Amino acid sequence: MRVLIQLRPSPDLVAAVADPTMTATTSDVSDGLPGVVLDQSYIPVAVPRPMPASPTGDPLSLNQPLIYSMAPDEASVVLRGEVSDDEVSTRMSLLPGRRDVVAVYADPVIETSLTCGGTPPVGDWHDVERLLRVAELRAEGLDGSGVTLAVTDTGINAAHVARRLGRGLTVDQERSWTPPGVPGGAGEFAVDHGSMCAFDALISAPQASLIDIPVLLSRRPGGSALDGLLSDAVAAFAHLRAVLDAQPAATRSLVVSNSWGSFSPRWDFAPGHPGNYSDNPAHPFNLIVGSLAEAGADLLFAAGNCGRDCPDGRCAYPDRSITGANSHAKVLSIGGVDVNGERVGYSSQGPGRLTQRKPDFCAYTHFAGSRAFGENSPDSGTSAACPVAAGLVAAIRTQWPAARLSPAALRTLLRRSADDRGELGYDYDYGYGIVDAAGIIGALRSRANRAA
Amino acid sequence: MVLITVRLTRGATMDLALRKLSLTKEDVDLGYGLIPLDPDKGTYGMRVTPEAARKLADDGRDFEGPWSDPRIEPFGPPR
Numbered sequence: 001m002r003v004l005i006q007l008r009p010s011p012d013l014v015a016a017v018a019d020p021t022m023t024a025t026t027s028d029v030s031d032g033l034p035g036v037v038l039d040q041s042y043i044p045v046a047v048p049r050p051m052p053a054s055p056t057g058d059p060l061s062l063n064q065p066l067i068y069s070m071a072p073d074e075a076s077v078v079l080r081g082e083v084s085d086d087e088v089s090t091r092m093s094l095l096p097g098r099r100d101v102v103a104v105y106a107d108p109v110i111e112t113s114l115t116c117g118g119t120p121p122v123g124d125w126h127d128v129e130r131l132l133r134v135a136e137l138r139a140e141g142l143d144g145s146g147v148t149l150a151v152t153d154t155g156i157n158a159a160h161v162a163r164r165l166g167r168g169l170t171v172d173q174e175r176s177w178t179p180p181g182v183p184g185g186a187g188e189f190a191v192d193h194g195s196m197c198a199f200d201a202l203i204s205a206p207q208a209s210l211i212d213i214p215v216l217l218s219r220r221p222g223g224s225a226l227d228g229l230l231s232d233a234v235a236a237f238a239h240l241r242a243v244l245d246a247q248p249a250a251t252r253s254l255v256v257s258n259s260w261g262s263f264s265p266r267w268d269f270a271p272g273h274p275g276n277y278s279d280n281p282a283h284p285f286n287l288i289v290g291s292l293a294e295a296g297a298d299l300l301f302a303a304g305n306c307g308r309d310c311p312d313g314r315c316a317y318p319d320r321s322i323t324g325a326n327s328h329a330k331v332l333s334i335g336g337v338d339v340n341g342e343r344v345g346y347s348s349q350g351p352g353r354l355t356q357r358k359p360d361f362c363a364y365t366h367f368a369g370s371r372a373f374g375e376n377s378p379d380s381g382t383s384a385a386c387p388v389a390a391g392l393v394a395a396i397r398t399q400w401p402a403a404r405l406s407p408a409a410l411r412t413l414l415r416r417s418a419d420d421r422g423e424l425g426y427d428y429d430y431g432y433g434i435v436d437a438a439g440i441i442g443a444l445r446s447r448a449n450r451a452a
Numbered sequence: 453m454v455l456i457t458v459r460l461t462r463g464a465t466m467d468l469a470l471r472k473l474s475l476t477k478e479d480v481d482l483g484y485g486l487i488p489l490d491p492d493k494g495t496y497g498m499r500v501t502p503e504a505a506r507k508l509a510d511d512g513r514d515f516e517g518p519w520s521d522p523r524i525e526p527f528g529p530p531r
Contacts, residue, residue: 117530156524180483193526218527231455231484231521234497238487245491260524267522277520284457284489284497284519291490302527312530346530373529381528 001088002107003419004334005033005079006047007100011072018046018070033099035083035091042080049074053358065352076102079163090429115338116310121368121378123339125203126223128364132204132392133437140441142395144205148172148243149394151255151387152236155189155196155214164199164370170209176212177239179218179232191372196379197259199370201387205394208255211243217258230262230277230324231284237288243295244401253397254297257390259383261304261326264316271353278323279353286325293330297400298410300390301326302382303335303359309345312381320353327352332393332411335359335431338366341421347382351430359431360411361418364387389414389435396440405447417443453481453499456508457489460496469498473513479504503518 008014009029017024029044048068051057057064069075083091092104115122136144158171176186189195190211198210215236218228237256244254262268262278271279280286293299305312306321315321326333336347344366352358362385369379378384396410405413417439418432426432460469466486470477481499489495500508505518 070514104493139528165482193528196528228524229521230524231499233524234455234489235484235487238489238497241488241491259528260526262522262524264523267520269520273520275517275519284455284495287495288489291492305527305530310530312527314531377529379525379528382531383526383528386527 001085002080002082003038003092003106004105005038005081005095006076006102006105008056008076008102009100014046014075014077016073017044017077018072018075018083029077029079030099033095033101035087036081038093039080045078046070047076047078049076057413058133077353080107091445109140113343114309115366117312117380119366120376121366123367124202125367125369125379127339128203128369128388131364131437132388133441134204136441137204137395137437140399140444143400144391144394145207145398146251146432147205147253147255147394147397148175148211148247149201149208149210149390150211150213150240150243150254151194151197151201152213152215152233152256152258153197153260153290154192154216155184155194156187156210156212157189157191157195158187160191160195160372161199161202161370165202165206168275169198169202169206172209173209175211175243177213177236178214179228179235182214182217184214185292189214189217193259193372193383196370196372196384199372200298200379200384201257201391203357204391206249208391208394212237234285234288237285237292240297241288241292241295244292244295250403251401252296252403253401255294255390255394255397256297257387258300258325259302259381259386261302261361262323263306263312263314266316279408281354283324286328289325293407294409298393298397298407299328299331300386300393301328301331301333303333303388304348305346305381305383306348307344307346308349311346313406320351321348321357322350322352324354327354327358329355330407332360332389333358333431334382334386334389335362335429336365336382337430337434339364343421350431357431359427360415361431361435362421363392363434363435392435392437392440396444400444407429413440413443414418453484453504454505454518455497455499455521456505456515457464457495459494460475462491462494464494464496466498469496473508474511474516475500475504476509483517
């Protein structure tokens with residue numbers, strides 16, 4: 001067990017430890033303690049003595065006004081060491097009083113408690129609303145009005161989403177698209193993952209017009225109820241290209257939220273094979289993604305739930321789990337943080353396979369929101385972070401269509417304005433940081449002023 | 453069915469693709485159809501039977517693939 005040992009050596013030694021211009025070592029302070037392996041790499045630390053602020057104060061109480069004395073004859077010194085686990089109680093009781101030892105304390109490992117798959121919700125969607133500064137966005141006229149927001153997922157249940165939001169929403173029946181053979185109409189699918197995504201996207205873009213693309217409901221032999229094939233996504237993106245091309249060039253704005261991907265290399269050709277998807281920019285889906293972004297669409301993909309700390313059980317890539325289009329240079333790859341700004345343990349880390357610098361940035365997840373999975377289940381996964389970010393992009397597009405701010409310029413703006421976390425600058429945990437609505441609003445104001 | 457890509461003229465139809473590749477309707481996934489991938493470059497995707505893909509390769513037809521067509525799944529909730 002690691003321990004901290006408090007000693008009160010001679011005043012001149014305490015003075016040496018307390019003096020920042022001198023470097024006292026552990027061996028200067030103690031030549032050894034019975035049953036303790038002292039950590040010689042630990043620099044001794046001087047600790048002040050708490051004393052009553054009043055001359056009549058209780059010298060043994062910490063529950064009164066105190067002053068802290070670093071006087072050499074009053075301060076003490078702390079060292080670090082280790083005692084055998086089966087002798088902890090004996091050593092901790094016998095050491096004080098011997099060889100200048102005042103007390104022995106436990107030195108527990110300190111770490112943040114990571115949010116993982118089974119963790120209850122952290123905050124709720126109103127926290128997300130506050131963090132994304134939705135009121136300020138609305139005041140700037142950025143509420144998603146006139147913006148098309150496609151949710152490619154398991155289909156939307158509009159009634160459930162409206163009930164949870166407490167307001168109406170628009171599902172564009174005409175421009176929605178369903179894979180062949182999938183029963184049901186736009187906005188009328190069972191409450192599931194797609195409804196969560198729609199709910200989360202509408203937090204910051206309440207007036208956006210949703211396009212329902214239930215690509216994960218495609219029917220095929222051997223498939224489960226909630227998965228699809230990448231070729232279905234190819235067809236869906238071809239439909240979205242037609243939607244985009246039909247919009248007037250001056251007001252073109254299409255945001256596409258994709259909270260899905262491939263968990264396993266088992267379904268893919270190996271990297272290096274000409275038909276491979278995960279690492280191959282020439283794969284048809286990666287081509288159509290690039291082509292749609294180039295034509296003016298904003299494409300956002302979830303980074304995935306294969307973070308090293310608590311990966312989803314389905315994760316089968318041995319490394320670099322952000323694959324294929326989720327790591328495409330022309331998309332935004334979104335990692336997840338909770339509403340306290342801590343990266344959730346399952347959020348996939350970079351580098352990406354098509355582009356190294358993935359994820360691009362993080363957005364909020366793991367909060368109580370749509371209740372698509374039950375009353376007490378959070379909107380979780382990078383699945384929730386992606387539409388949260390997509391909603392913010394849709395809000396921006398209200399006043400800034402692609403003709404005014406290209407998708408590439410918008411991606412750069414979002415990266416540059418992100419609130420840097422983790423290591424200084426870009427890192428593979430948080431990307432460029434956490435999406436920062438205040439920074440975005442400021443950058444857009446500056447841009448508008450420059451253009452005026 | 454496997455995913456392949458072909459180069460055709462802008463606005464091409466499935467009939468045109470079948471004729472160009474000498475395929476029959478039984479060789480392709482008609483429900484999936486002919487998918488324009490990049491209209492500017494005339495690139496289209498289609499799903500064909502593995503036998504048809506082999507025949508196209510043996511005949512030296514102008515196509516690319518088969519491409520992998522992996523299963524895709526929602527990224528949440530984490531399991």
